[in-house]
Amino acid sequence: GFGWIVAQALAERAEGQGPLTARLGLSGAQLAALRDSWLPDLDLPDLDLPAPEASPDQAAVEMLVLWRAGSRTPEVRWLAAILARRSMETRHLWEDMGLPSRAALGALIARHLPGLAAANSRNMRWKKFFYRQICSDAAFSLCLSPSCDDCDEKADCFAPD
Numbered sequence: 001g002f003g004w005i006v007a008q009a010l011a012e013r014a015e016g017q018g019p020l021t022a023r024l025g026l027s028g029a030q031l032a033a034l035r036d037s038w039l040p041d042l043d044l045p046d047l048d049l050p051a052p053e054a055s056p057d058q059a060a061v062e063m064l065v066l067w068r069a070g071s072r073t074p075e076v077r078w079l080a081a082i083l084a085r086r087s088m089e090t091r092h093l094w095e096d097m098g099l100p101s102r103a104a105l106g107a108l109i110a111r112h113l114p115g116l117a118a119a120n121s122r123n124m125r126w127k128k129f130f131y132r133q134i135c136s137d138a139a140f141s142l143c144l145s146p147s148c149d150d151c152d153e154k155a156d157c158f159a160p161d
Helices: 002-014 020-024 028-038 056-069 074-086 102-112 114-119 126-138
Strands: none
Touching (some): 002 020, 002 028, 002 074, 020 074, 028 074, 056 074, 056 126, 074 102, 102 114
């Protein structure tokens, strides 16, 4: 999982989209710790940089992931920051994470963030799930329908069974 994610961010960095820290939402020290735990043979750039400042949306997603995660291991903290940062991109989250499929993203979340996986019991697409949770928790008006069953966008939010 982390190998795919870092490879995606490195490719974006090579395309001039910013330092690795900005692509993943982690500080250089956090990247070094992730590398040491999961990718020990990988030489990473930008390890001297601080964590980038998160947008309000990004911070809200990260807080939601940490709240639902079920544990506070370093992997959980790294993954919460990465999921939040990559959720700000425009494609499906699994694509923006550099993963081979939506199922791979689901497996990564189930392995490291079991509480988050359990909360998405209806298999809603992850970005939609994050925002639906944030909206319902904070009483935002971003969600246009009072329930998913009544919403015209239901097919866009949920994966087929």
